[in-house]
Amino acid sequence: xxxxxxxxxxxxxxxxxxRLADAGYGLAIRDEIVRRTSREVSTGAVYTxxxxxxxxxxxxxxxxxxxxxxxxRIRRRYEITPSGRDTVGAAQRDIRAMSRGLxxxxxx
Amino acid sequence: MGxxxxxxxxxxxxPSDLAEAIIGDLHERRAALAQTLGDSKALAASRSDVVRSLxxxxxxxxxxxxxxxxxxxxxxxxxxxxxCVATIPLWNQIGFGGAGYHVLRLAIIGLVLGCIPRAxxxxxxxxxxxxxxxxxxxxxxxxxxxxxxxxxxxxDGIAMGAMLAMLSLVRLLREPx
Numbered sequence: 001x002x003x004x005x006x007x008x009x010x011x012x013x014x015x016x017x018x019r020l021a022d023a024g025y026g027l028a029i030r031d032e033i034v035r036r037t038s039r040e041v042s043t044g045a046v047y048t049x050x051x052x053x054x055x056x057x058x059x060x061x062x063x064x065x066x067x068x069x070x071x072x073r074i075r076r077r078y079e080i081t082p083s084g085r086d087t088v089g090a091a092q093r094d095i096r097a098m099s100r101g102l103x104x105x106x107x108x
Numbered sequence: 109m110g111x112x113x114x115x116x117x118x119x120x121x122x123p124s125d126l127a128e129a130i131i132g133d134l135h136e137r138r139a140a141l142a143q144t145l146g147d148s149k150a151l152a153a154s155r156s157d158v159v160r161s162l163x164x165x166x167x168x169x170x171x172x173x174x175x176x177x178x179x180x181x182x183x184x185x186x187x188x189x190x191x192c193v194a195t196i197p198l199w200n201q202i203g204f205g206g207a208g209y210h211v212l213r214l215a216i217i218g219l220v221l222g223c224i225p226r227a228x229x230x231x232x233x234x235x236x237x238x239x240x241x242x243x244x245x246x247x248x249x250x251x252x253x254x255x256x257x258x259x260x261x262x263x264d265g266i267a268m269g270a271m272l273a274m275l276s277l278v279r280l281l282r283e284p285x
Contacts (some may be wrong), residue, residue, distance in 0.1 A: 005170075026129055026130070026133050027133040027136055027137060030133075040160070042157055042160035042161040042164065043130055043133055043134065043157050043158075043161050043165045044122070044130065044161025044162065044163075044165040044168075045119075045161065045164045046160075047122070047126050047129065047130050047159075047165075048164050048165060048168035050128075051123070051126055051168070051172075052168075066132050067136075069135065069136045069139045069140075070132035070133070070135050070136045071131075071135040073128045073129065073131050073132025073135065074128050074129055074132060075129055075132055075133075076129045102124065107137070
């Protein structure tokens with residue numbers, strides 16, 4: 001049976017959602033990725049990826065009321081699902097298995 | 109003006125269930141940046157974010173619309189195309205068979221399809237494909253040259269596209285910022 005495919009950016013977004021736990025809002029997810037990877041990430045790319053992941057069943061979102069700072073626009077809070085957690089775990093195992101013995105050093 | 113232009117762009121391109129959250133994020137981020145960088149830099153950062161978001165929103169919106177609505181859109185286009193082909197002799201008989209009337213009919217079709225939720229742009233795109241195939245099949249003796257069929261499809265596409273663009277503009281102006 002084939003495992004669900006997880007793209008590079010999807011992988012990063014899922015990890016950010018896991019890291020943020022109860023505070024997995026779109027803006028926070030974007031900032032988390034920018035802060036940790038120094039990648040230039042647009043809000044549009046984050047939301048389209050979040051929506052794709054939700055359709056795959058890896059995350060679920062709840063809609064919350066907006067605040068004054070958001071001009072009273074709604075905000076979406078994302079949480080990882082058990083299926084999403086399993087998929088991230090499997091993707092991480094694949095990366096580790098493929099990297100082993102290559103002499104790659106992790107930067108801190 | 110400021111953020112209104114960005115809001116309009118996001119509304120036009122993002123799937124409707126994501127647009128409000130994205131616009132909210134833009135406001136929140138801009139407000140936060142304005143406190144540290146000042147208004148003009150915050151506005152520039154916000155604009156840059158929107159510009160970098162445009163392609164992904166456009167591509168994702170189109171792919172999601174295709175995945176969600178293609179059956180419905182294809183059915184709309186097939187029914188419309190069948191009506192168009194069936195009524196060709198009628199228009200000639202009552203004196204409305206000229207190219208100008210044809211363009212006018214396509215514009216009206218664009219307006220009608222544009223008002224159908226879920227499948228407006230997609231059904232027009234499918235309709236253009238079907239019209240191209242029908243043109244080719246019906247007038248194959250006259251339109252053996254591919255560019256003639258293509259030019260007819262392009263003409264029909266412009267007529268319908270203009271109506272879809274006009275409808276989008278009207279919706280944009282009617283929605284509150």
